[in-house]
Amino acid sequence: MGFDRFGTVSFVSQSKVDKFVDFLDEGKVMGTKCKSCGAKYFPPRNDCAQCLSSDVEWFELTGTGKLATYSKLMYAPSGFEKDLPYRICVVEYPDGVKAFGRISAAISDDDLAIGMDLVAVPIKLSGNQVAYEFRRP
Numbered sequence: 629m630g631f632d633r634f635g636t637v638s639f640v641s642q643s644k645v646d647k648f649v650d651f652l653d654e655g656k657v658m659g660t661k662c663k664s665c666g667a668k669y670f671p672p673r674n675d676c677a678q679c680l681s682s683d684v685e686w687f688e689l690t691g692t693g694k695l696a697t698y699s700k701l702m703y704a705p706s707g708f709e710k711d712l713p714y715r716i717c718v719v720e721y722p723d724g725v726k727a728f729g730r731i732s733a734a735i736s737d738d739d740l741a742i743g744m745d746l747v748a749v750p751i752k753l754s755g756n757q758v759a760y761e762f763r764r765p
């Protein structure tokens with residue numbers, strides 16, 4: 629159990645923040661917030677990159693963010709080849725969170741525009757895999 633069930637963003641599997649997957653099962657996309665300095669991270673981190681504190685708490689990534697940048701991947705890490713090509717992006721939220729993730733296949737390349745509104749949505753993949761993606765609100 630844990631991050632071996634997380635199907636989209638492989639780098640997250642290196643994290644120790646297993647509860648992230650449990651939250652996705654519950655329909656919540658959660659990041660972490662440093663209790664020491666207030667920095668927010670999505671995907672979640674156990675340790676704050678700003679002040680190195682390990683005293684973090686969860687927050688739910690809700691509301692609408694804006695597409696800051698995106699990239700179309702033609703090459704993927706092992707295990708993700710069948711998903712190609714797909715688009716990854718950074719979405720900026722009003723509270724300063726910069727969230728990283730995949731853009732829904734329901735949005736065509738032509739419809740992607742920097743600054744467009746996006747929301748993070750938990751998704752179920754084949755098998756028992758869970759993930760999240762960014763969709764139109």
Ligand SMILES: [Zn+2]
Pocket residue numbers: 662663664665666667676677678679680681
């Ligand atoms: Zn901190």
